Amino acid sequence: MHYLSTRDHTLRYTAAEAIKQGLSREGGLFLPETMPTLTKEQLKAMEGMSYQERAVEVMSLFLEDYSREELRSFADAAYSPERFDTPAVAPVHTLDATTHCLELWHGPTSAFKDMALQMLPHLLYASLKKTGEDKTVCILVATSGDTGKAALEGFKDVDHTKIMVFYPKNGVSEIQKLQMVTQEGDNVGVCSVIGNFDDAQTGVKRIFSDEKIREELLERGYFLSSANSINWGRVLPQIVYYVSVYCDLARAGKIKEGEKLNICVPTGNFGNILSAYYAQCMGVPIGKLICASNKNDVLTEFLRTGVYDRNRHFHTTMSPSMDILISSNLERLLYALSDGNDTEVRGYMEQLNTTGKYQVSDKIMEKIRALFWADSCSEEDTVSTIHRYYKEKNYLIDTHTAVAANVLEAYRAEMGDNGIAVFASTASPYKFCSHVLNAIGEEPVGDGVELIAQLQNATGVQAPWRLAVLGDKKVRFTQSTEKLAMEQVVLDYLK
Numbered sequence: 498m499h500y501l502s503t504r505d506h507t508l509r510y511t512a513a514e515a516i517k518q519g520l521s522r523e524g525g526l527f528l529p530e531t532m533p534t535l536t537k538e539q540l541k542a543m544e545g546m547s548y549q550e551r552a553v554e555v556m557s558l559f560l561e562d563y564s565r566e567e568l569r570s571f572a573d574a575a576y577s578p579e580r581f582d583t584p585a586v587a588p589v590h591t592l593d594a595t596t597h598c599l600e601l602w603h604g605p606t607s608a609f610k611d612m613a614l615q616m617l618p619h620l621l622y623a624s625l626k627k628t629g630e631d632k633t634v635c636i637l638v639a640t641s642g643d644t645g646k647a648a649l650e651g652f653k654d655v656d657h658t659k660i661m662v663f664y665p666k667n668g669v670s671e672i673q674k675l676q677m678v679t680q681e682g683d684n685v686g687v688c689s690v691i692g693n694f695d696d697a698q699t700g701v702k703r704i705f706s707d708e709k710i711r712e713e714l715l716e717r718g719y720f721l722s723s724a725n726s727i728n729w730g731r732v733l734p735q736i737v738y739y740v741s742v743y744c745d746l747a748r749a750g751k752i753k754e755g756e757k758l759n760i761c762v763p764t765g766n767f768g769n770i771l772s773a774y775y776a777q778c779m780g781v782p783i784g785k786l787i788c789a790s791n792k793n794d795v796l797t798e799f800l801r802t803g804v805y806d807r808n809r810h811f812h813t814t815m816s817p818s819m820d821i822l823i824s825s826n827l828e829r830l831l832y833a834l835s836d837g838n839d840t841e842v843r844g845y846m847e848q849l850n851t852t853g854k855y856q857v858s859d860k861i862m863e864k865i866r867a868l869f870w871a872d873s874c875s876e877e878d879t880v881s882t883i884h885r886y887y888k889e890k891n892y893l894i895d896t897h898t899a900v901a902a903n904v905l906e907a908y909r910a911e912m913g914d915n916g917i918a919v920f921a922s923t924a925s926p927y928k929f930c931s932h933v934l935n936a937i938g939e940e941p942v943g944d945g946v947e948l949i950a951q952l953q954n955a956t957g958v959q960a961p962w963r964l965a966v967l968g969d970k971k972v973r974f975t976q977s978t979e980k981l982a983m984e985q986v987v988l989d990y991l992k
């Protein structure tokens with residue numbers, strides 16, 4: 498199977514090349530030329546498998562240039578008991594007969610990014626070998642919090658790779674900062690940027706497009722790559738958990754044969770919900786795809802009206818990983834829904850670039866209406882949802898998960914569809930202690946690790962051990978840079 502680009506479908510790449518390159522050279526995103534499918538019998542057989550085995554089954558359909566043995570060893574390493582705190586890897590928490598929560602935060606950094614970023618380094622390292630690359634890859638990341646730490650944990654001590662993470666000095670939570678500056682590993686670097694997330698991201702983009710730096714680094718034996726969510730190697734591992742959750746519910750008799758599963762996802766860059774769409778394309782009986790946004794409701798408007806308009810106020814919310822105005826992975830959905838019309842997709846993306854706005858065709862809009870439902874959740878409703886889930890259902894959720902739980906309720910109330918539904922839980926409540934404490938009626942005292950202890954004492958819910966011990970860990974990275982000096986930080990790091 499080959500991979501092509503959303504903006505030029507005459508280009509053909511192997512999976513290894515697509516994963517190594519990340520982004521196609523004309524700016525498009527890679528995707529498989531055909532979507533493989535799972536039969537009912539295959540799905541049935543997967544009910545008896547472990548998460549790791551299911552990952553091999555799904556991924557091998559997309560990665561013909563990787564052997565099953567390779568994929569098996571990657572899955573065992575990525576989703577091992579040392580890294581995930583439950584053997585289920587992505588366990589399902591059942592709230593009532595029709596409502597289930599898929600917990601995607603049991604990995605080393607307590608956010609759903611681990612599901613993909615534990616796998617990507619294995620895929621990338623193998624793709625370097627398969628494409629005859631003899632240089633060391635350096636992953637550059639600008640992070641608003643979750644991605645940076647998950648990428649550091651994923652790439653730590655992986656051969657032939659180095660990673661450098663830039664985070665905004667005053668733009669991440671105390672816990673997120675501690676997670677990064679105490680990172681272990683011999684191939685990792687962390688530096689704060691004096692500025693906001695945009696400054697850090699602009700700096701990283703500038704380094705990527707700087708020919709002089711690229712040449713200099715090539716001479717030193719390095720090339721630059723990115724681990725952001727547009728890499729196919731990040732989307733693919735996410736398809737696995739949507740197949741897996743269906744298998745778990747079927748095995749437990751919680752969903753009957755022929756019954757469909759609605760899925761609600763707290764959405765930012767559109768990577769997570771896109772993976773659910775792909776699982777549906779593969780034949781998993783998925784009903785509505787429910788897209789949940791916070792106050793930044795650009796996707797809600799788009800999925801309801803067909804108009805994507807990024808020219809709007811940017812809100813800083815208590816669910817920061819969803820504070821996004823440009824959802825990059827939407828491009829892959831547009832390609833699929835236009836039946837692979839690369840000219841049409843290119844047109845939309847050019848308009849987005851020049852005017853910040855585009856409107857999709859009626860044909861695409863008709864398909865979107867059949868597949869998706871969307872709504873946004875206010876800050877007040879985020880708080881009250883956390884409160885209600887804790888007091889009434891005895892279930893502690895974080896701010897991102899609360900957005901999904903709330904939008905699922907809105908969908909059911911408005912559409913009268915009370916079918917079986919799963920909402921995705923994308924972060925441990927312990928990553929956002931102060932908001933969660935406030936929501937359950939406790940006054941936060943102190944900051945960072947003190948709040949972890951306070952939340953644990955107040956609720957009796959066990960904190961993930963890696964977060965609980967953060968306060969005892971040695972700070973390894975204290976470097977800070979002006980935004981215009983980020984180039985020099987990279988050059989010094991790759992001496």
Ligand SMILES: *Cc1c(COP(=O)(O)O)cnc(C)c1O
Nearest residue numbers: 764765766767768769818923924
């Ligand atoms: C990244 C992230 C999201 C958004 O996921 P997308 O794939 O970008 O839509 C939601 N919640 C949390 C906690 C995240 O870290």
